[in-house]
Amino acid sequence: MLISFIIVYLLISIGIGLYAATRVKNTADYAVAGRSLPLAVVIATTFATWFGSETVLGVPGTFVESNLGGIVEDPFGAGMCLVLVGLFFARKLYLRNIITIGDYYRQRFGRVVEVLCSLIIIFSYLGWVGAQVTALGLVFNLLSQGAISMAWGMVIGTLVVLVYTLYGGMWSVALTDFVQMIVITIGLLAIAWYAGNMAGGADKVIDYAAREGKFQFWPTGGAKEWLFFIGAGITMMLGSIPQQDVFQRVMSSRDVKTAQRGPVIGGTLYILFAFVPMFIVVAALMVMPEAAQLIADDPQKVLPRLVMDHMPIVLQVAFFGALLSAIMSTASATLLAPATTFVENILRNLRPGMSDAETLKAMRISVLVFTFCVLAYAITMEGSSIYELVAGAYQVPLVGAFVPLAFGVYWKRATSQGALLAVVLGIGVWLLWVASPMLHEAFPQQLAGVLAAIAGMVGGSLAPQWLPDHKGHVHHYEGSHEGAREGSLA
Numbered sequence: 001m002l003i004s005f006i007i008v009y010l011l012i013s014i015g016i017g018l019y020a021a022t023r024v025k026n027t028a029d030y031a032v033a034g035r036s037l038p039l040a041v042v043i044a045t046t047f048a049t050w051f052g053s054e055t056v057l058g059v060p061g062t063f064v065e066s067n068l069g070g071i072v073e074d075p076f077g078a079g080m081c082l083v084l085v086g087l088f089f090a091r092k093l094y095l096r097n098i099i100t101i102g103d104y105y106r107q108r109f110g111r112v113v114e115v116l117c118s119l120i121i122i123f124s125y126l127g128w129v130g131a132q133v134t135a136l137g138l139v140f141n142l143l144s145q146g147a148i149s150m151a152w153g154m155v156i157g158t159l160v161v162l163v164y165t166l167y168g169g170m171w172s173v174a175l176t177d178f179v180q181m182i183v184i185t186i187g188l189l190a191i192a193w194y195a196g197n198m199a200g201g202a203d204k205v206i207d208y209a210a211r212e213g214k215f216q217f218w219p220t221g222g223a224k225e226w227l228f229f230i231g232a233g234i235t236m237m238l239g240s241i242p243q244q245d246v247f248q249r250v251m252s253s254r255d256v257k258t259a260q261r262g263p264v265i266g267g268t269l270y271i272l273f274a275f276v277p278m279f280i281v282v283a284a285l286m287v288m289p290e291a292a293q294l295i296a297d298d299p300q301k302v303l304p305r306l307v308m309d310h311m312p313i314v315l316q317v318a319f320f321g322a323l324l325s326a327i328m329s330t331a332s333a334t335l336l337a338p339a340t341t342f343v344e345n346i347l348r349n350l351r352p353g354m355s356d357a358e359t360l361k362a363m364r365i366s367v368l369v370f371t372f373c374v375l376a377y378a379i380t381m382e383g384s385s386i387y388e389l390v391a392g393a394y395q396v397p398l399v400g401a402f403v404p405l406a407f408g409v410y411w412k413r414a415t416s417q418g419a420l421l422a423v424v425l426g427i428g429v430w431l432l433w434v435a436s437p438m439l440h441e442a443f444p445q446q447l448a449g450v451l452a453a454i455a456g457m458v459g460g461s462l463a464p465q466w467l468p469d470h471k472g473h474v475h476h477y478e479g480s481h482e483g484a485r486e487g488s489l490a
Helices: 002-021 027-035 039-050 053-066 068-094 101-109 111-143 150-198 202-211 223-239 244-251 256-273 275-287 291-297 299-310 313-350 356-380 386-393 395-400 402-410 416-435 437-442 445-462 482-488
Strands: none
Touching (some): 002 150, 027 244, 039 068, 039 150, 039 256, 053 068, 053 111, 053 299, 068 223, 101 313, 101 402, 101 416, 111 150, 111 299, 111 313, 150 275, 150 313, 223 395, 223 402, 223 445, 244 256, 256 275, 275 299, 291 299, 299 313, 395 402, 402 445, 416 445, 437 445
């Protein structure tokens, strides 16, 4: 019965995605939905993209193990990233009428910085998409009572997402995200209400969490503990800003105000709603005798086991529908983002004369290739924590791509030489810290990388310029819908 409902839901998702694909006429339609999405859809696709497997499975598991302070990266850092994008970056980037975040690096610093930062961004998606694929495998494994292995579950789930993302691009992602956000919110709120009643009421659950010290957020130790806390906080808060999936939601907006408001509202909703799965898991601790053992073995399975063993079929359908929605909305966005970046900022540099039709075809092929690469990576990394996969993915763009973006936007004296040194020193110092147990145990590696990148940007920009300051030309794409033309004139 349960698996039948889930199959129907997956088919509906594919149908919505393929319907949306009929709107795709050119590259701008595929990459940024013709710059025509209204505010409600931008909010929904921003929220749904962020609300992935790590929020439903990873965050609650980490929360019960490490309290509120253990999840500073996500949801707090992740949600604040979207707020910061809306407040400080959306307007400035939207008015440039570009299609990828890599285009900005080309406009501001030239092709070398563009290619380096684009490669960094593409590489960082392996961990995030890998986390969603891992979660898909877990879901199908649970739904089939172990009949479908984790690896085959990954394959089946990935192919479903691939079908509509491959053909519809951002249009399919946006419309499926809108539906999936509704399923996520209704499904998880219903589960939370039932779980709270099982535990004796919401007030009892909150009191229990407080007594157990789960709401401890700020570090209680010395300077070293605070440094690692700050390092964890900025990983996704700043490391997610130079990411193509965030940028695509800004550029897909129909006007500047939508581009600004969408991420702010979506990010705020994400932080608030992330508490719902945490509430459910705390309730599970109160009503499931086996919860403690599950936390010791695999905390990611506490919530699914609560639903499967203690809730009626209607709520099982609601939960797995919400979980699959969360996973698929994130997976579709994170498959599309690196593919568009690769074609626009790597391939077009190798083949500068590509037509719009050739570019669109190349983006679809790139989605296909990246999907199979991620699937192989996820199967290889089977058994890794979903939360750790996601959190680790953002250290690379944090140390390599954030500083050139932020300084490029807000510091007029930033030069190509400074940006190049920022990338080289940021990545170099980070790798040194990663390779040395003594260093990364003494000082957070991501913070060391960011400080090195800032030093490279400031020093390289103020020093005599041995490298010329490059400004690159960017091809401006036009969507096929009226909203796109209006948006590009805003």
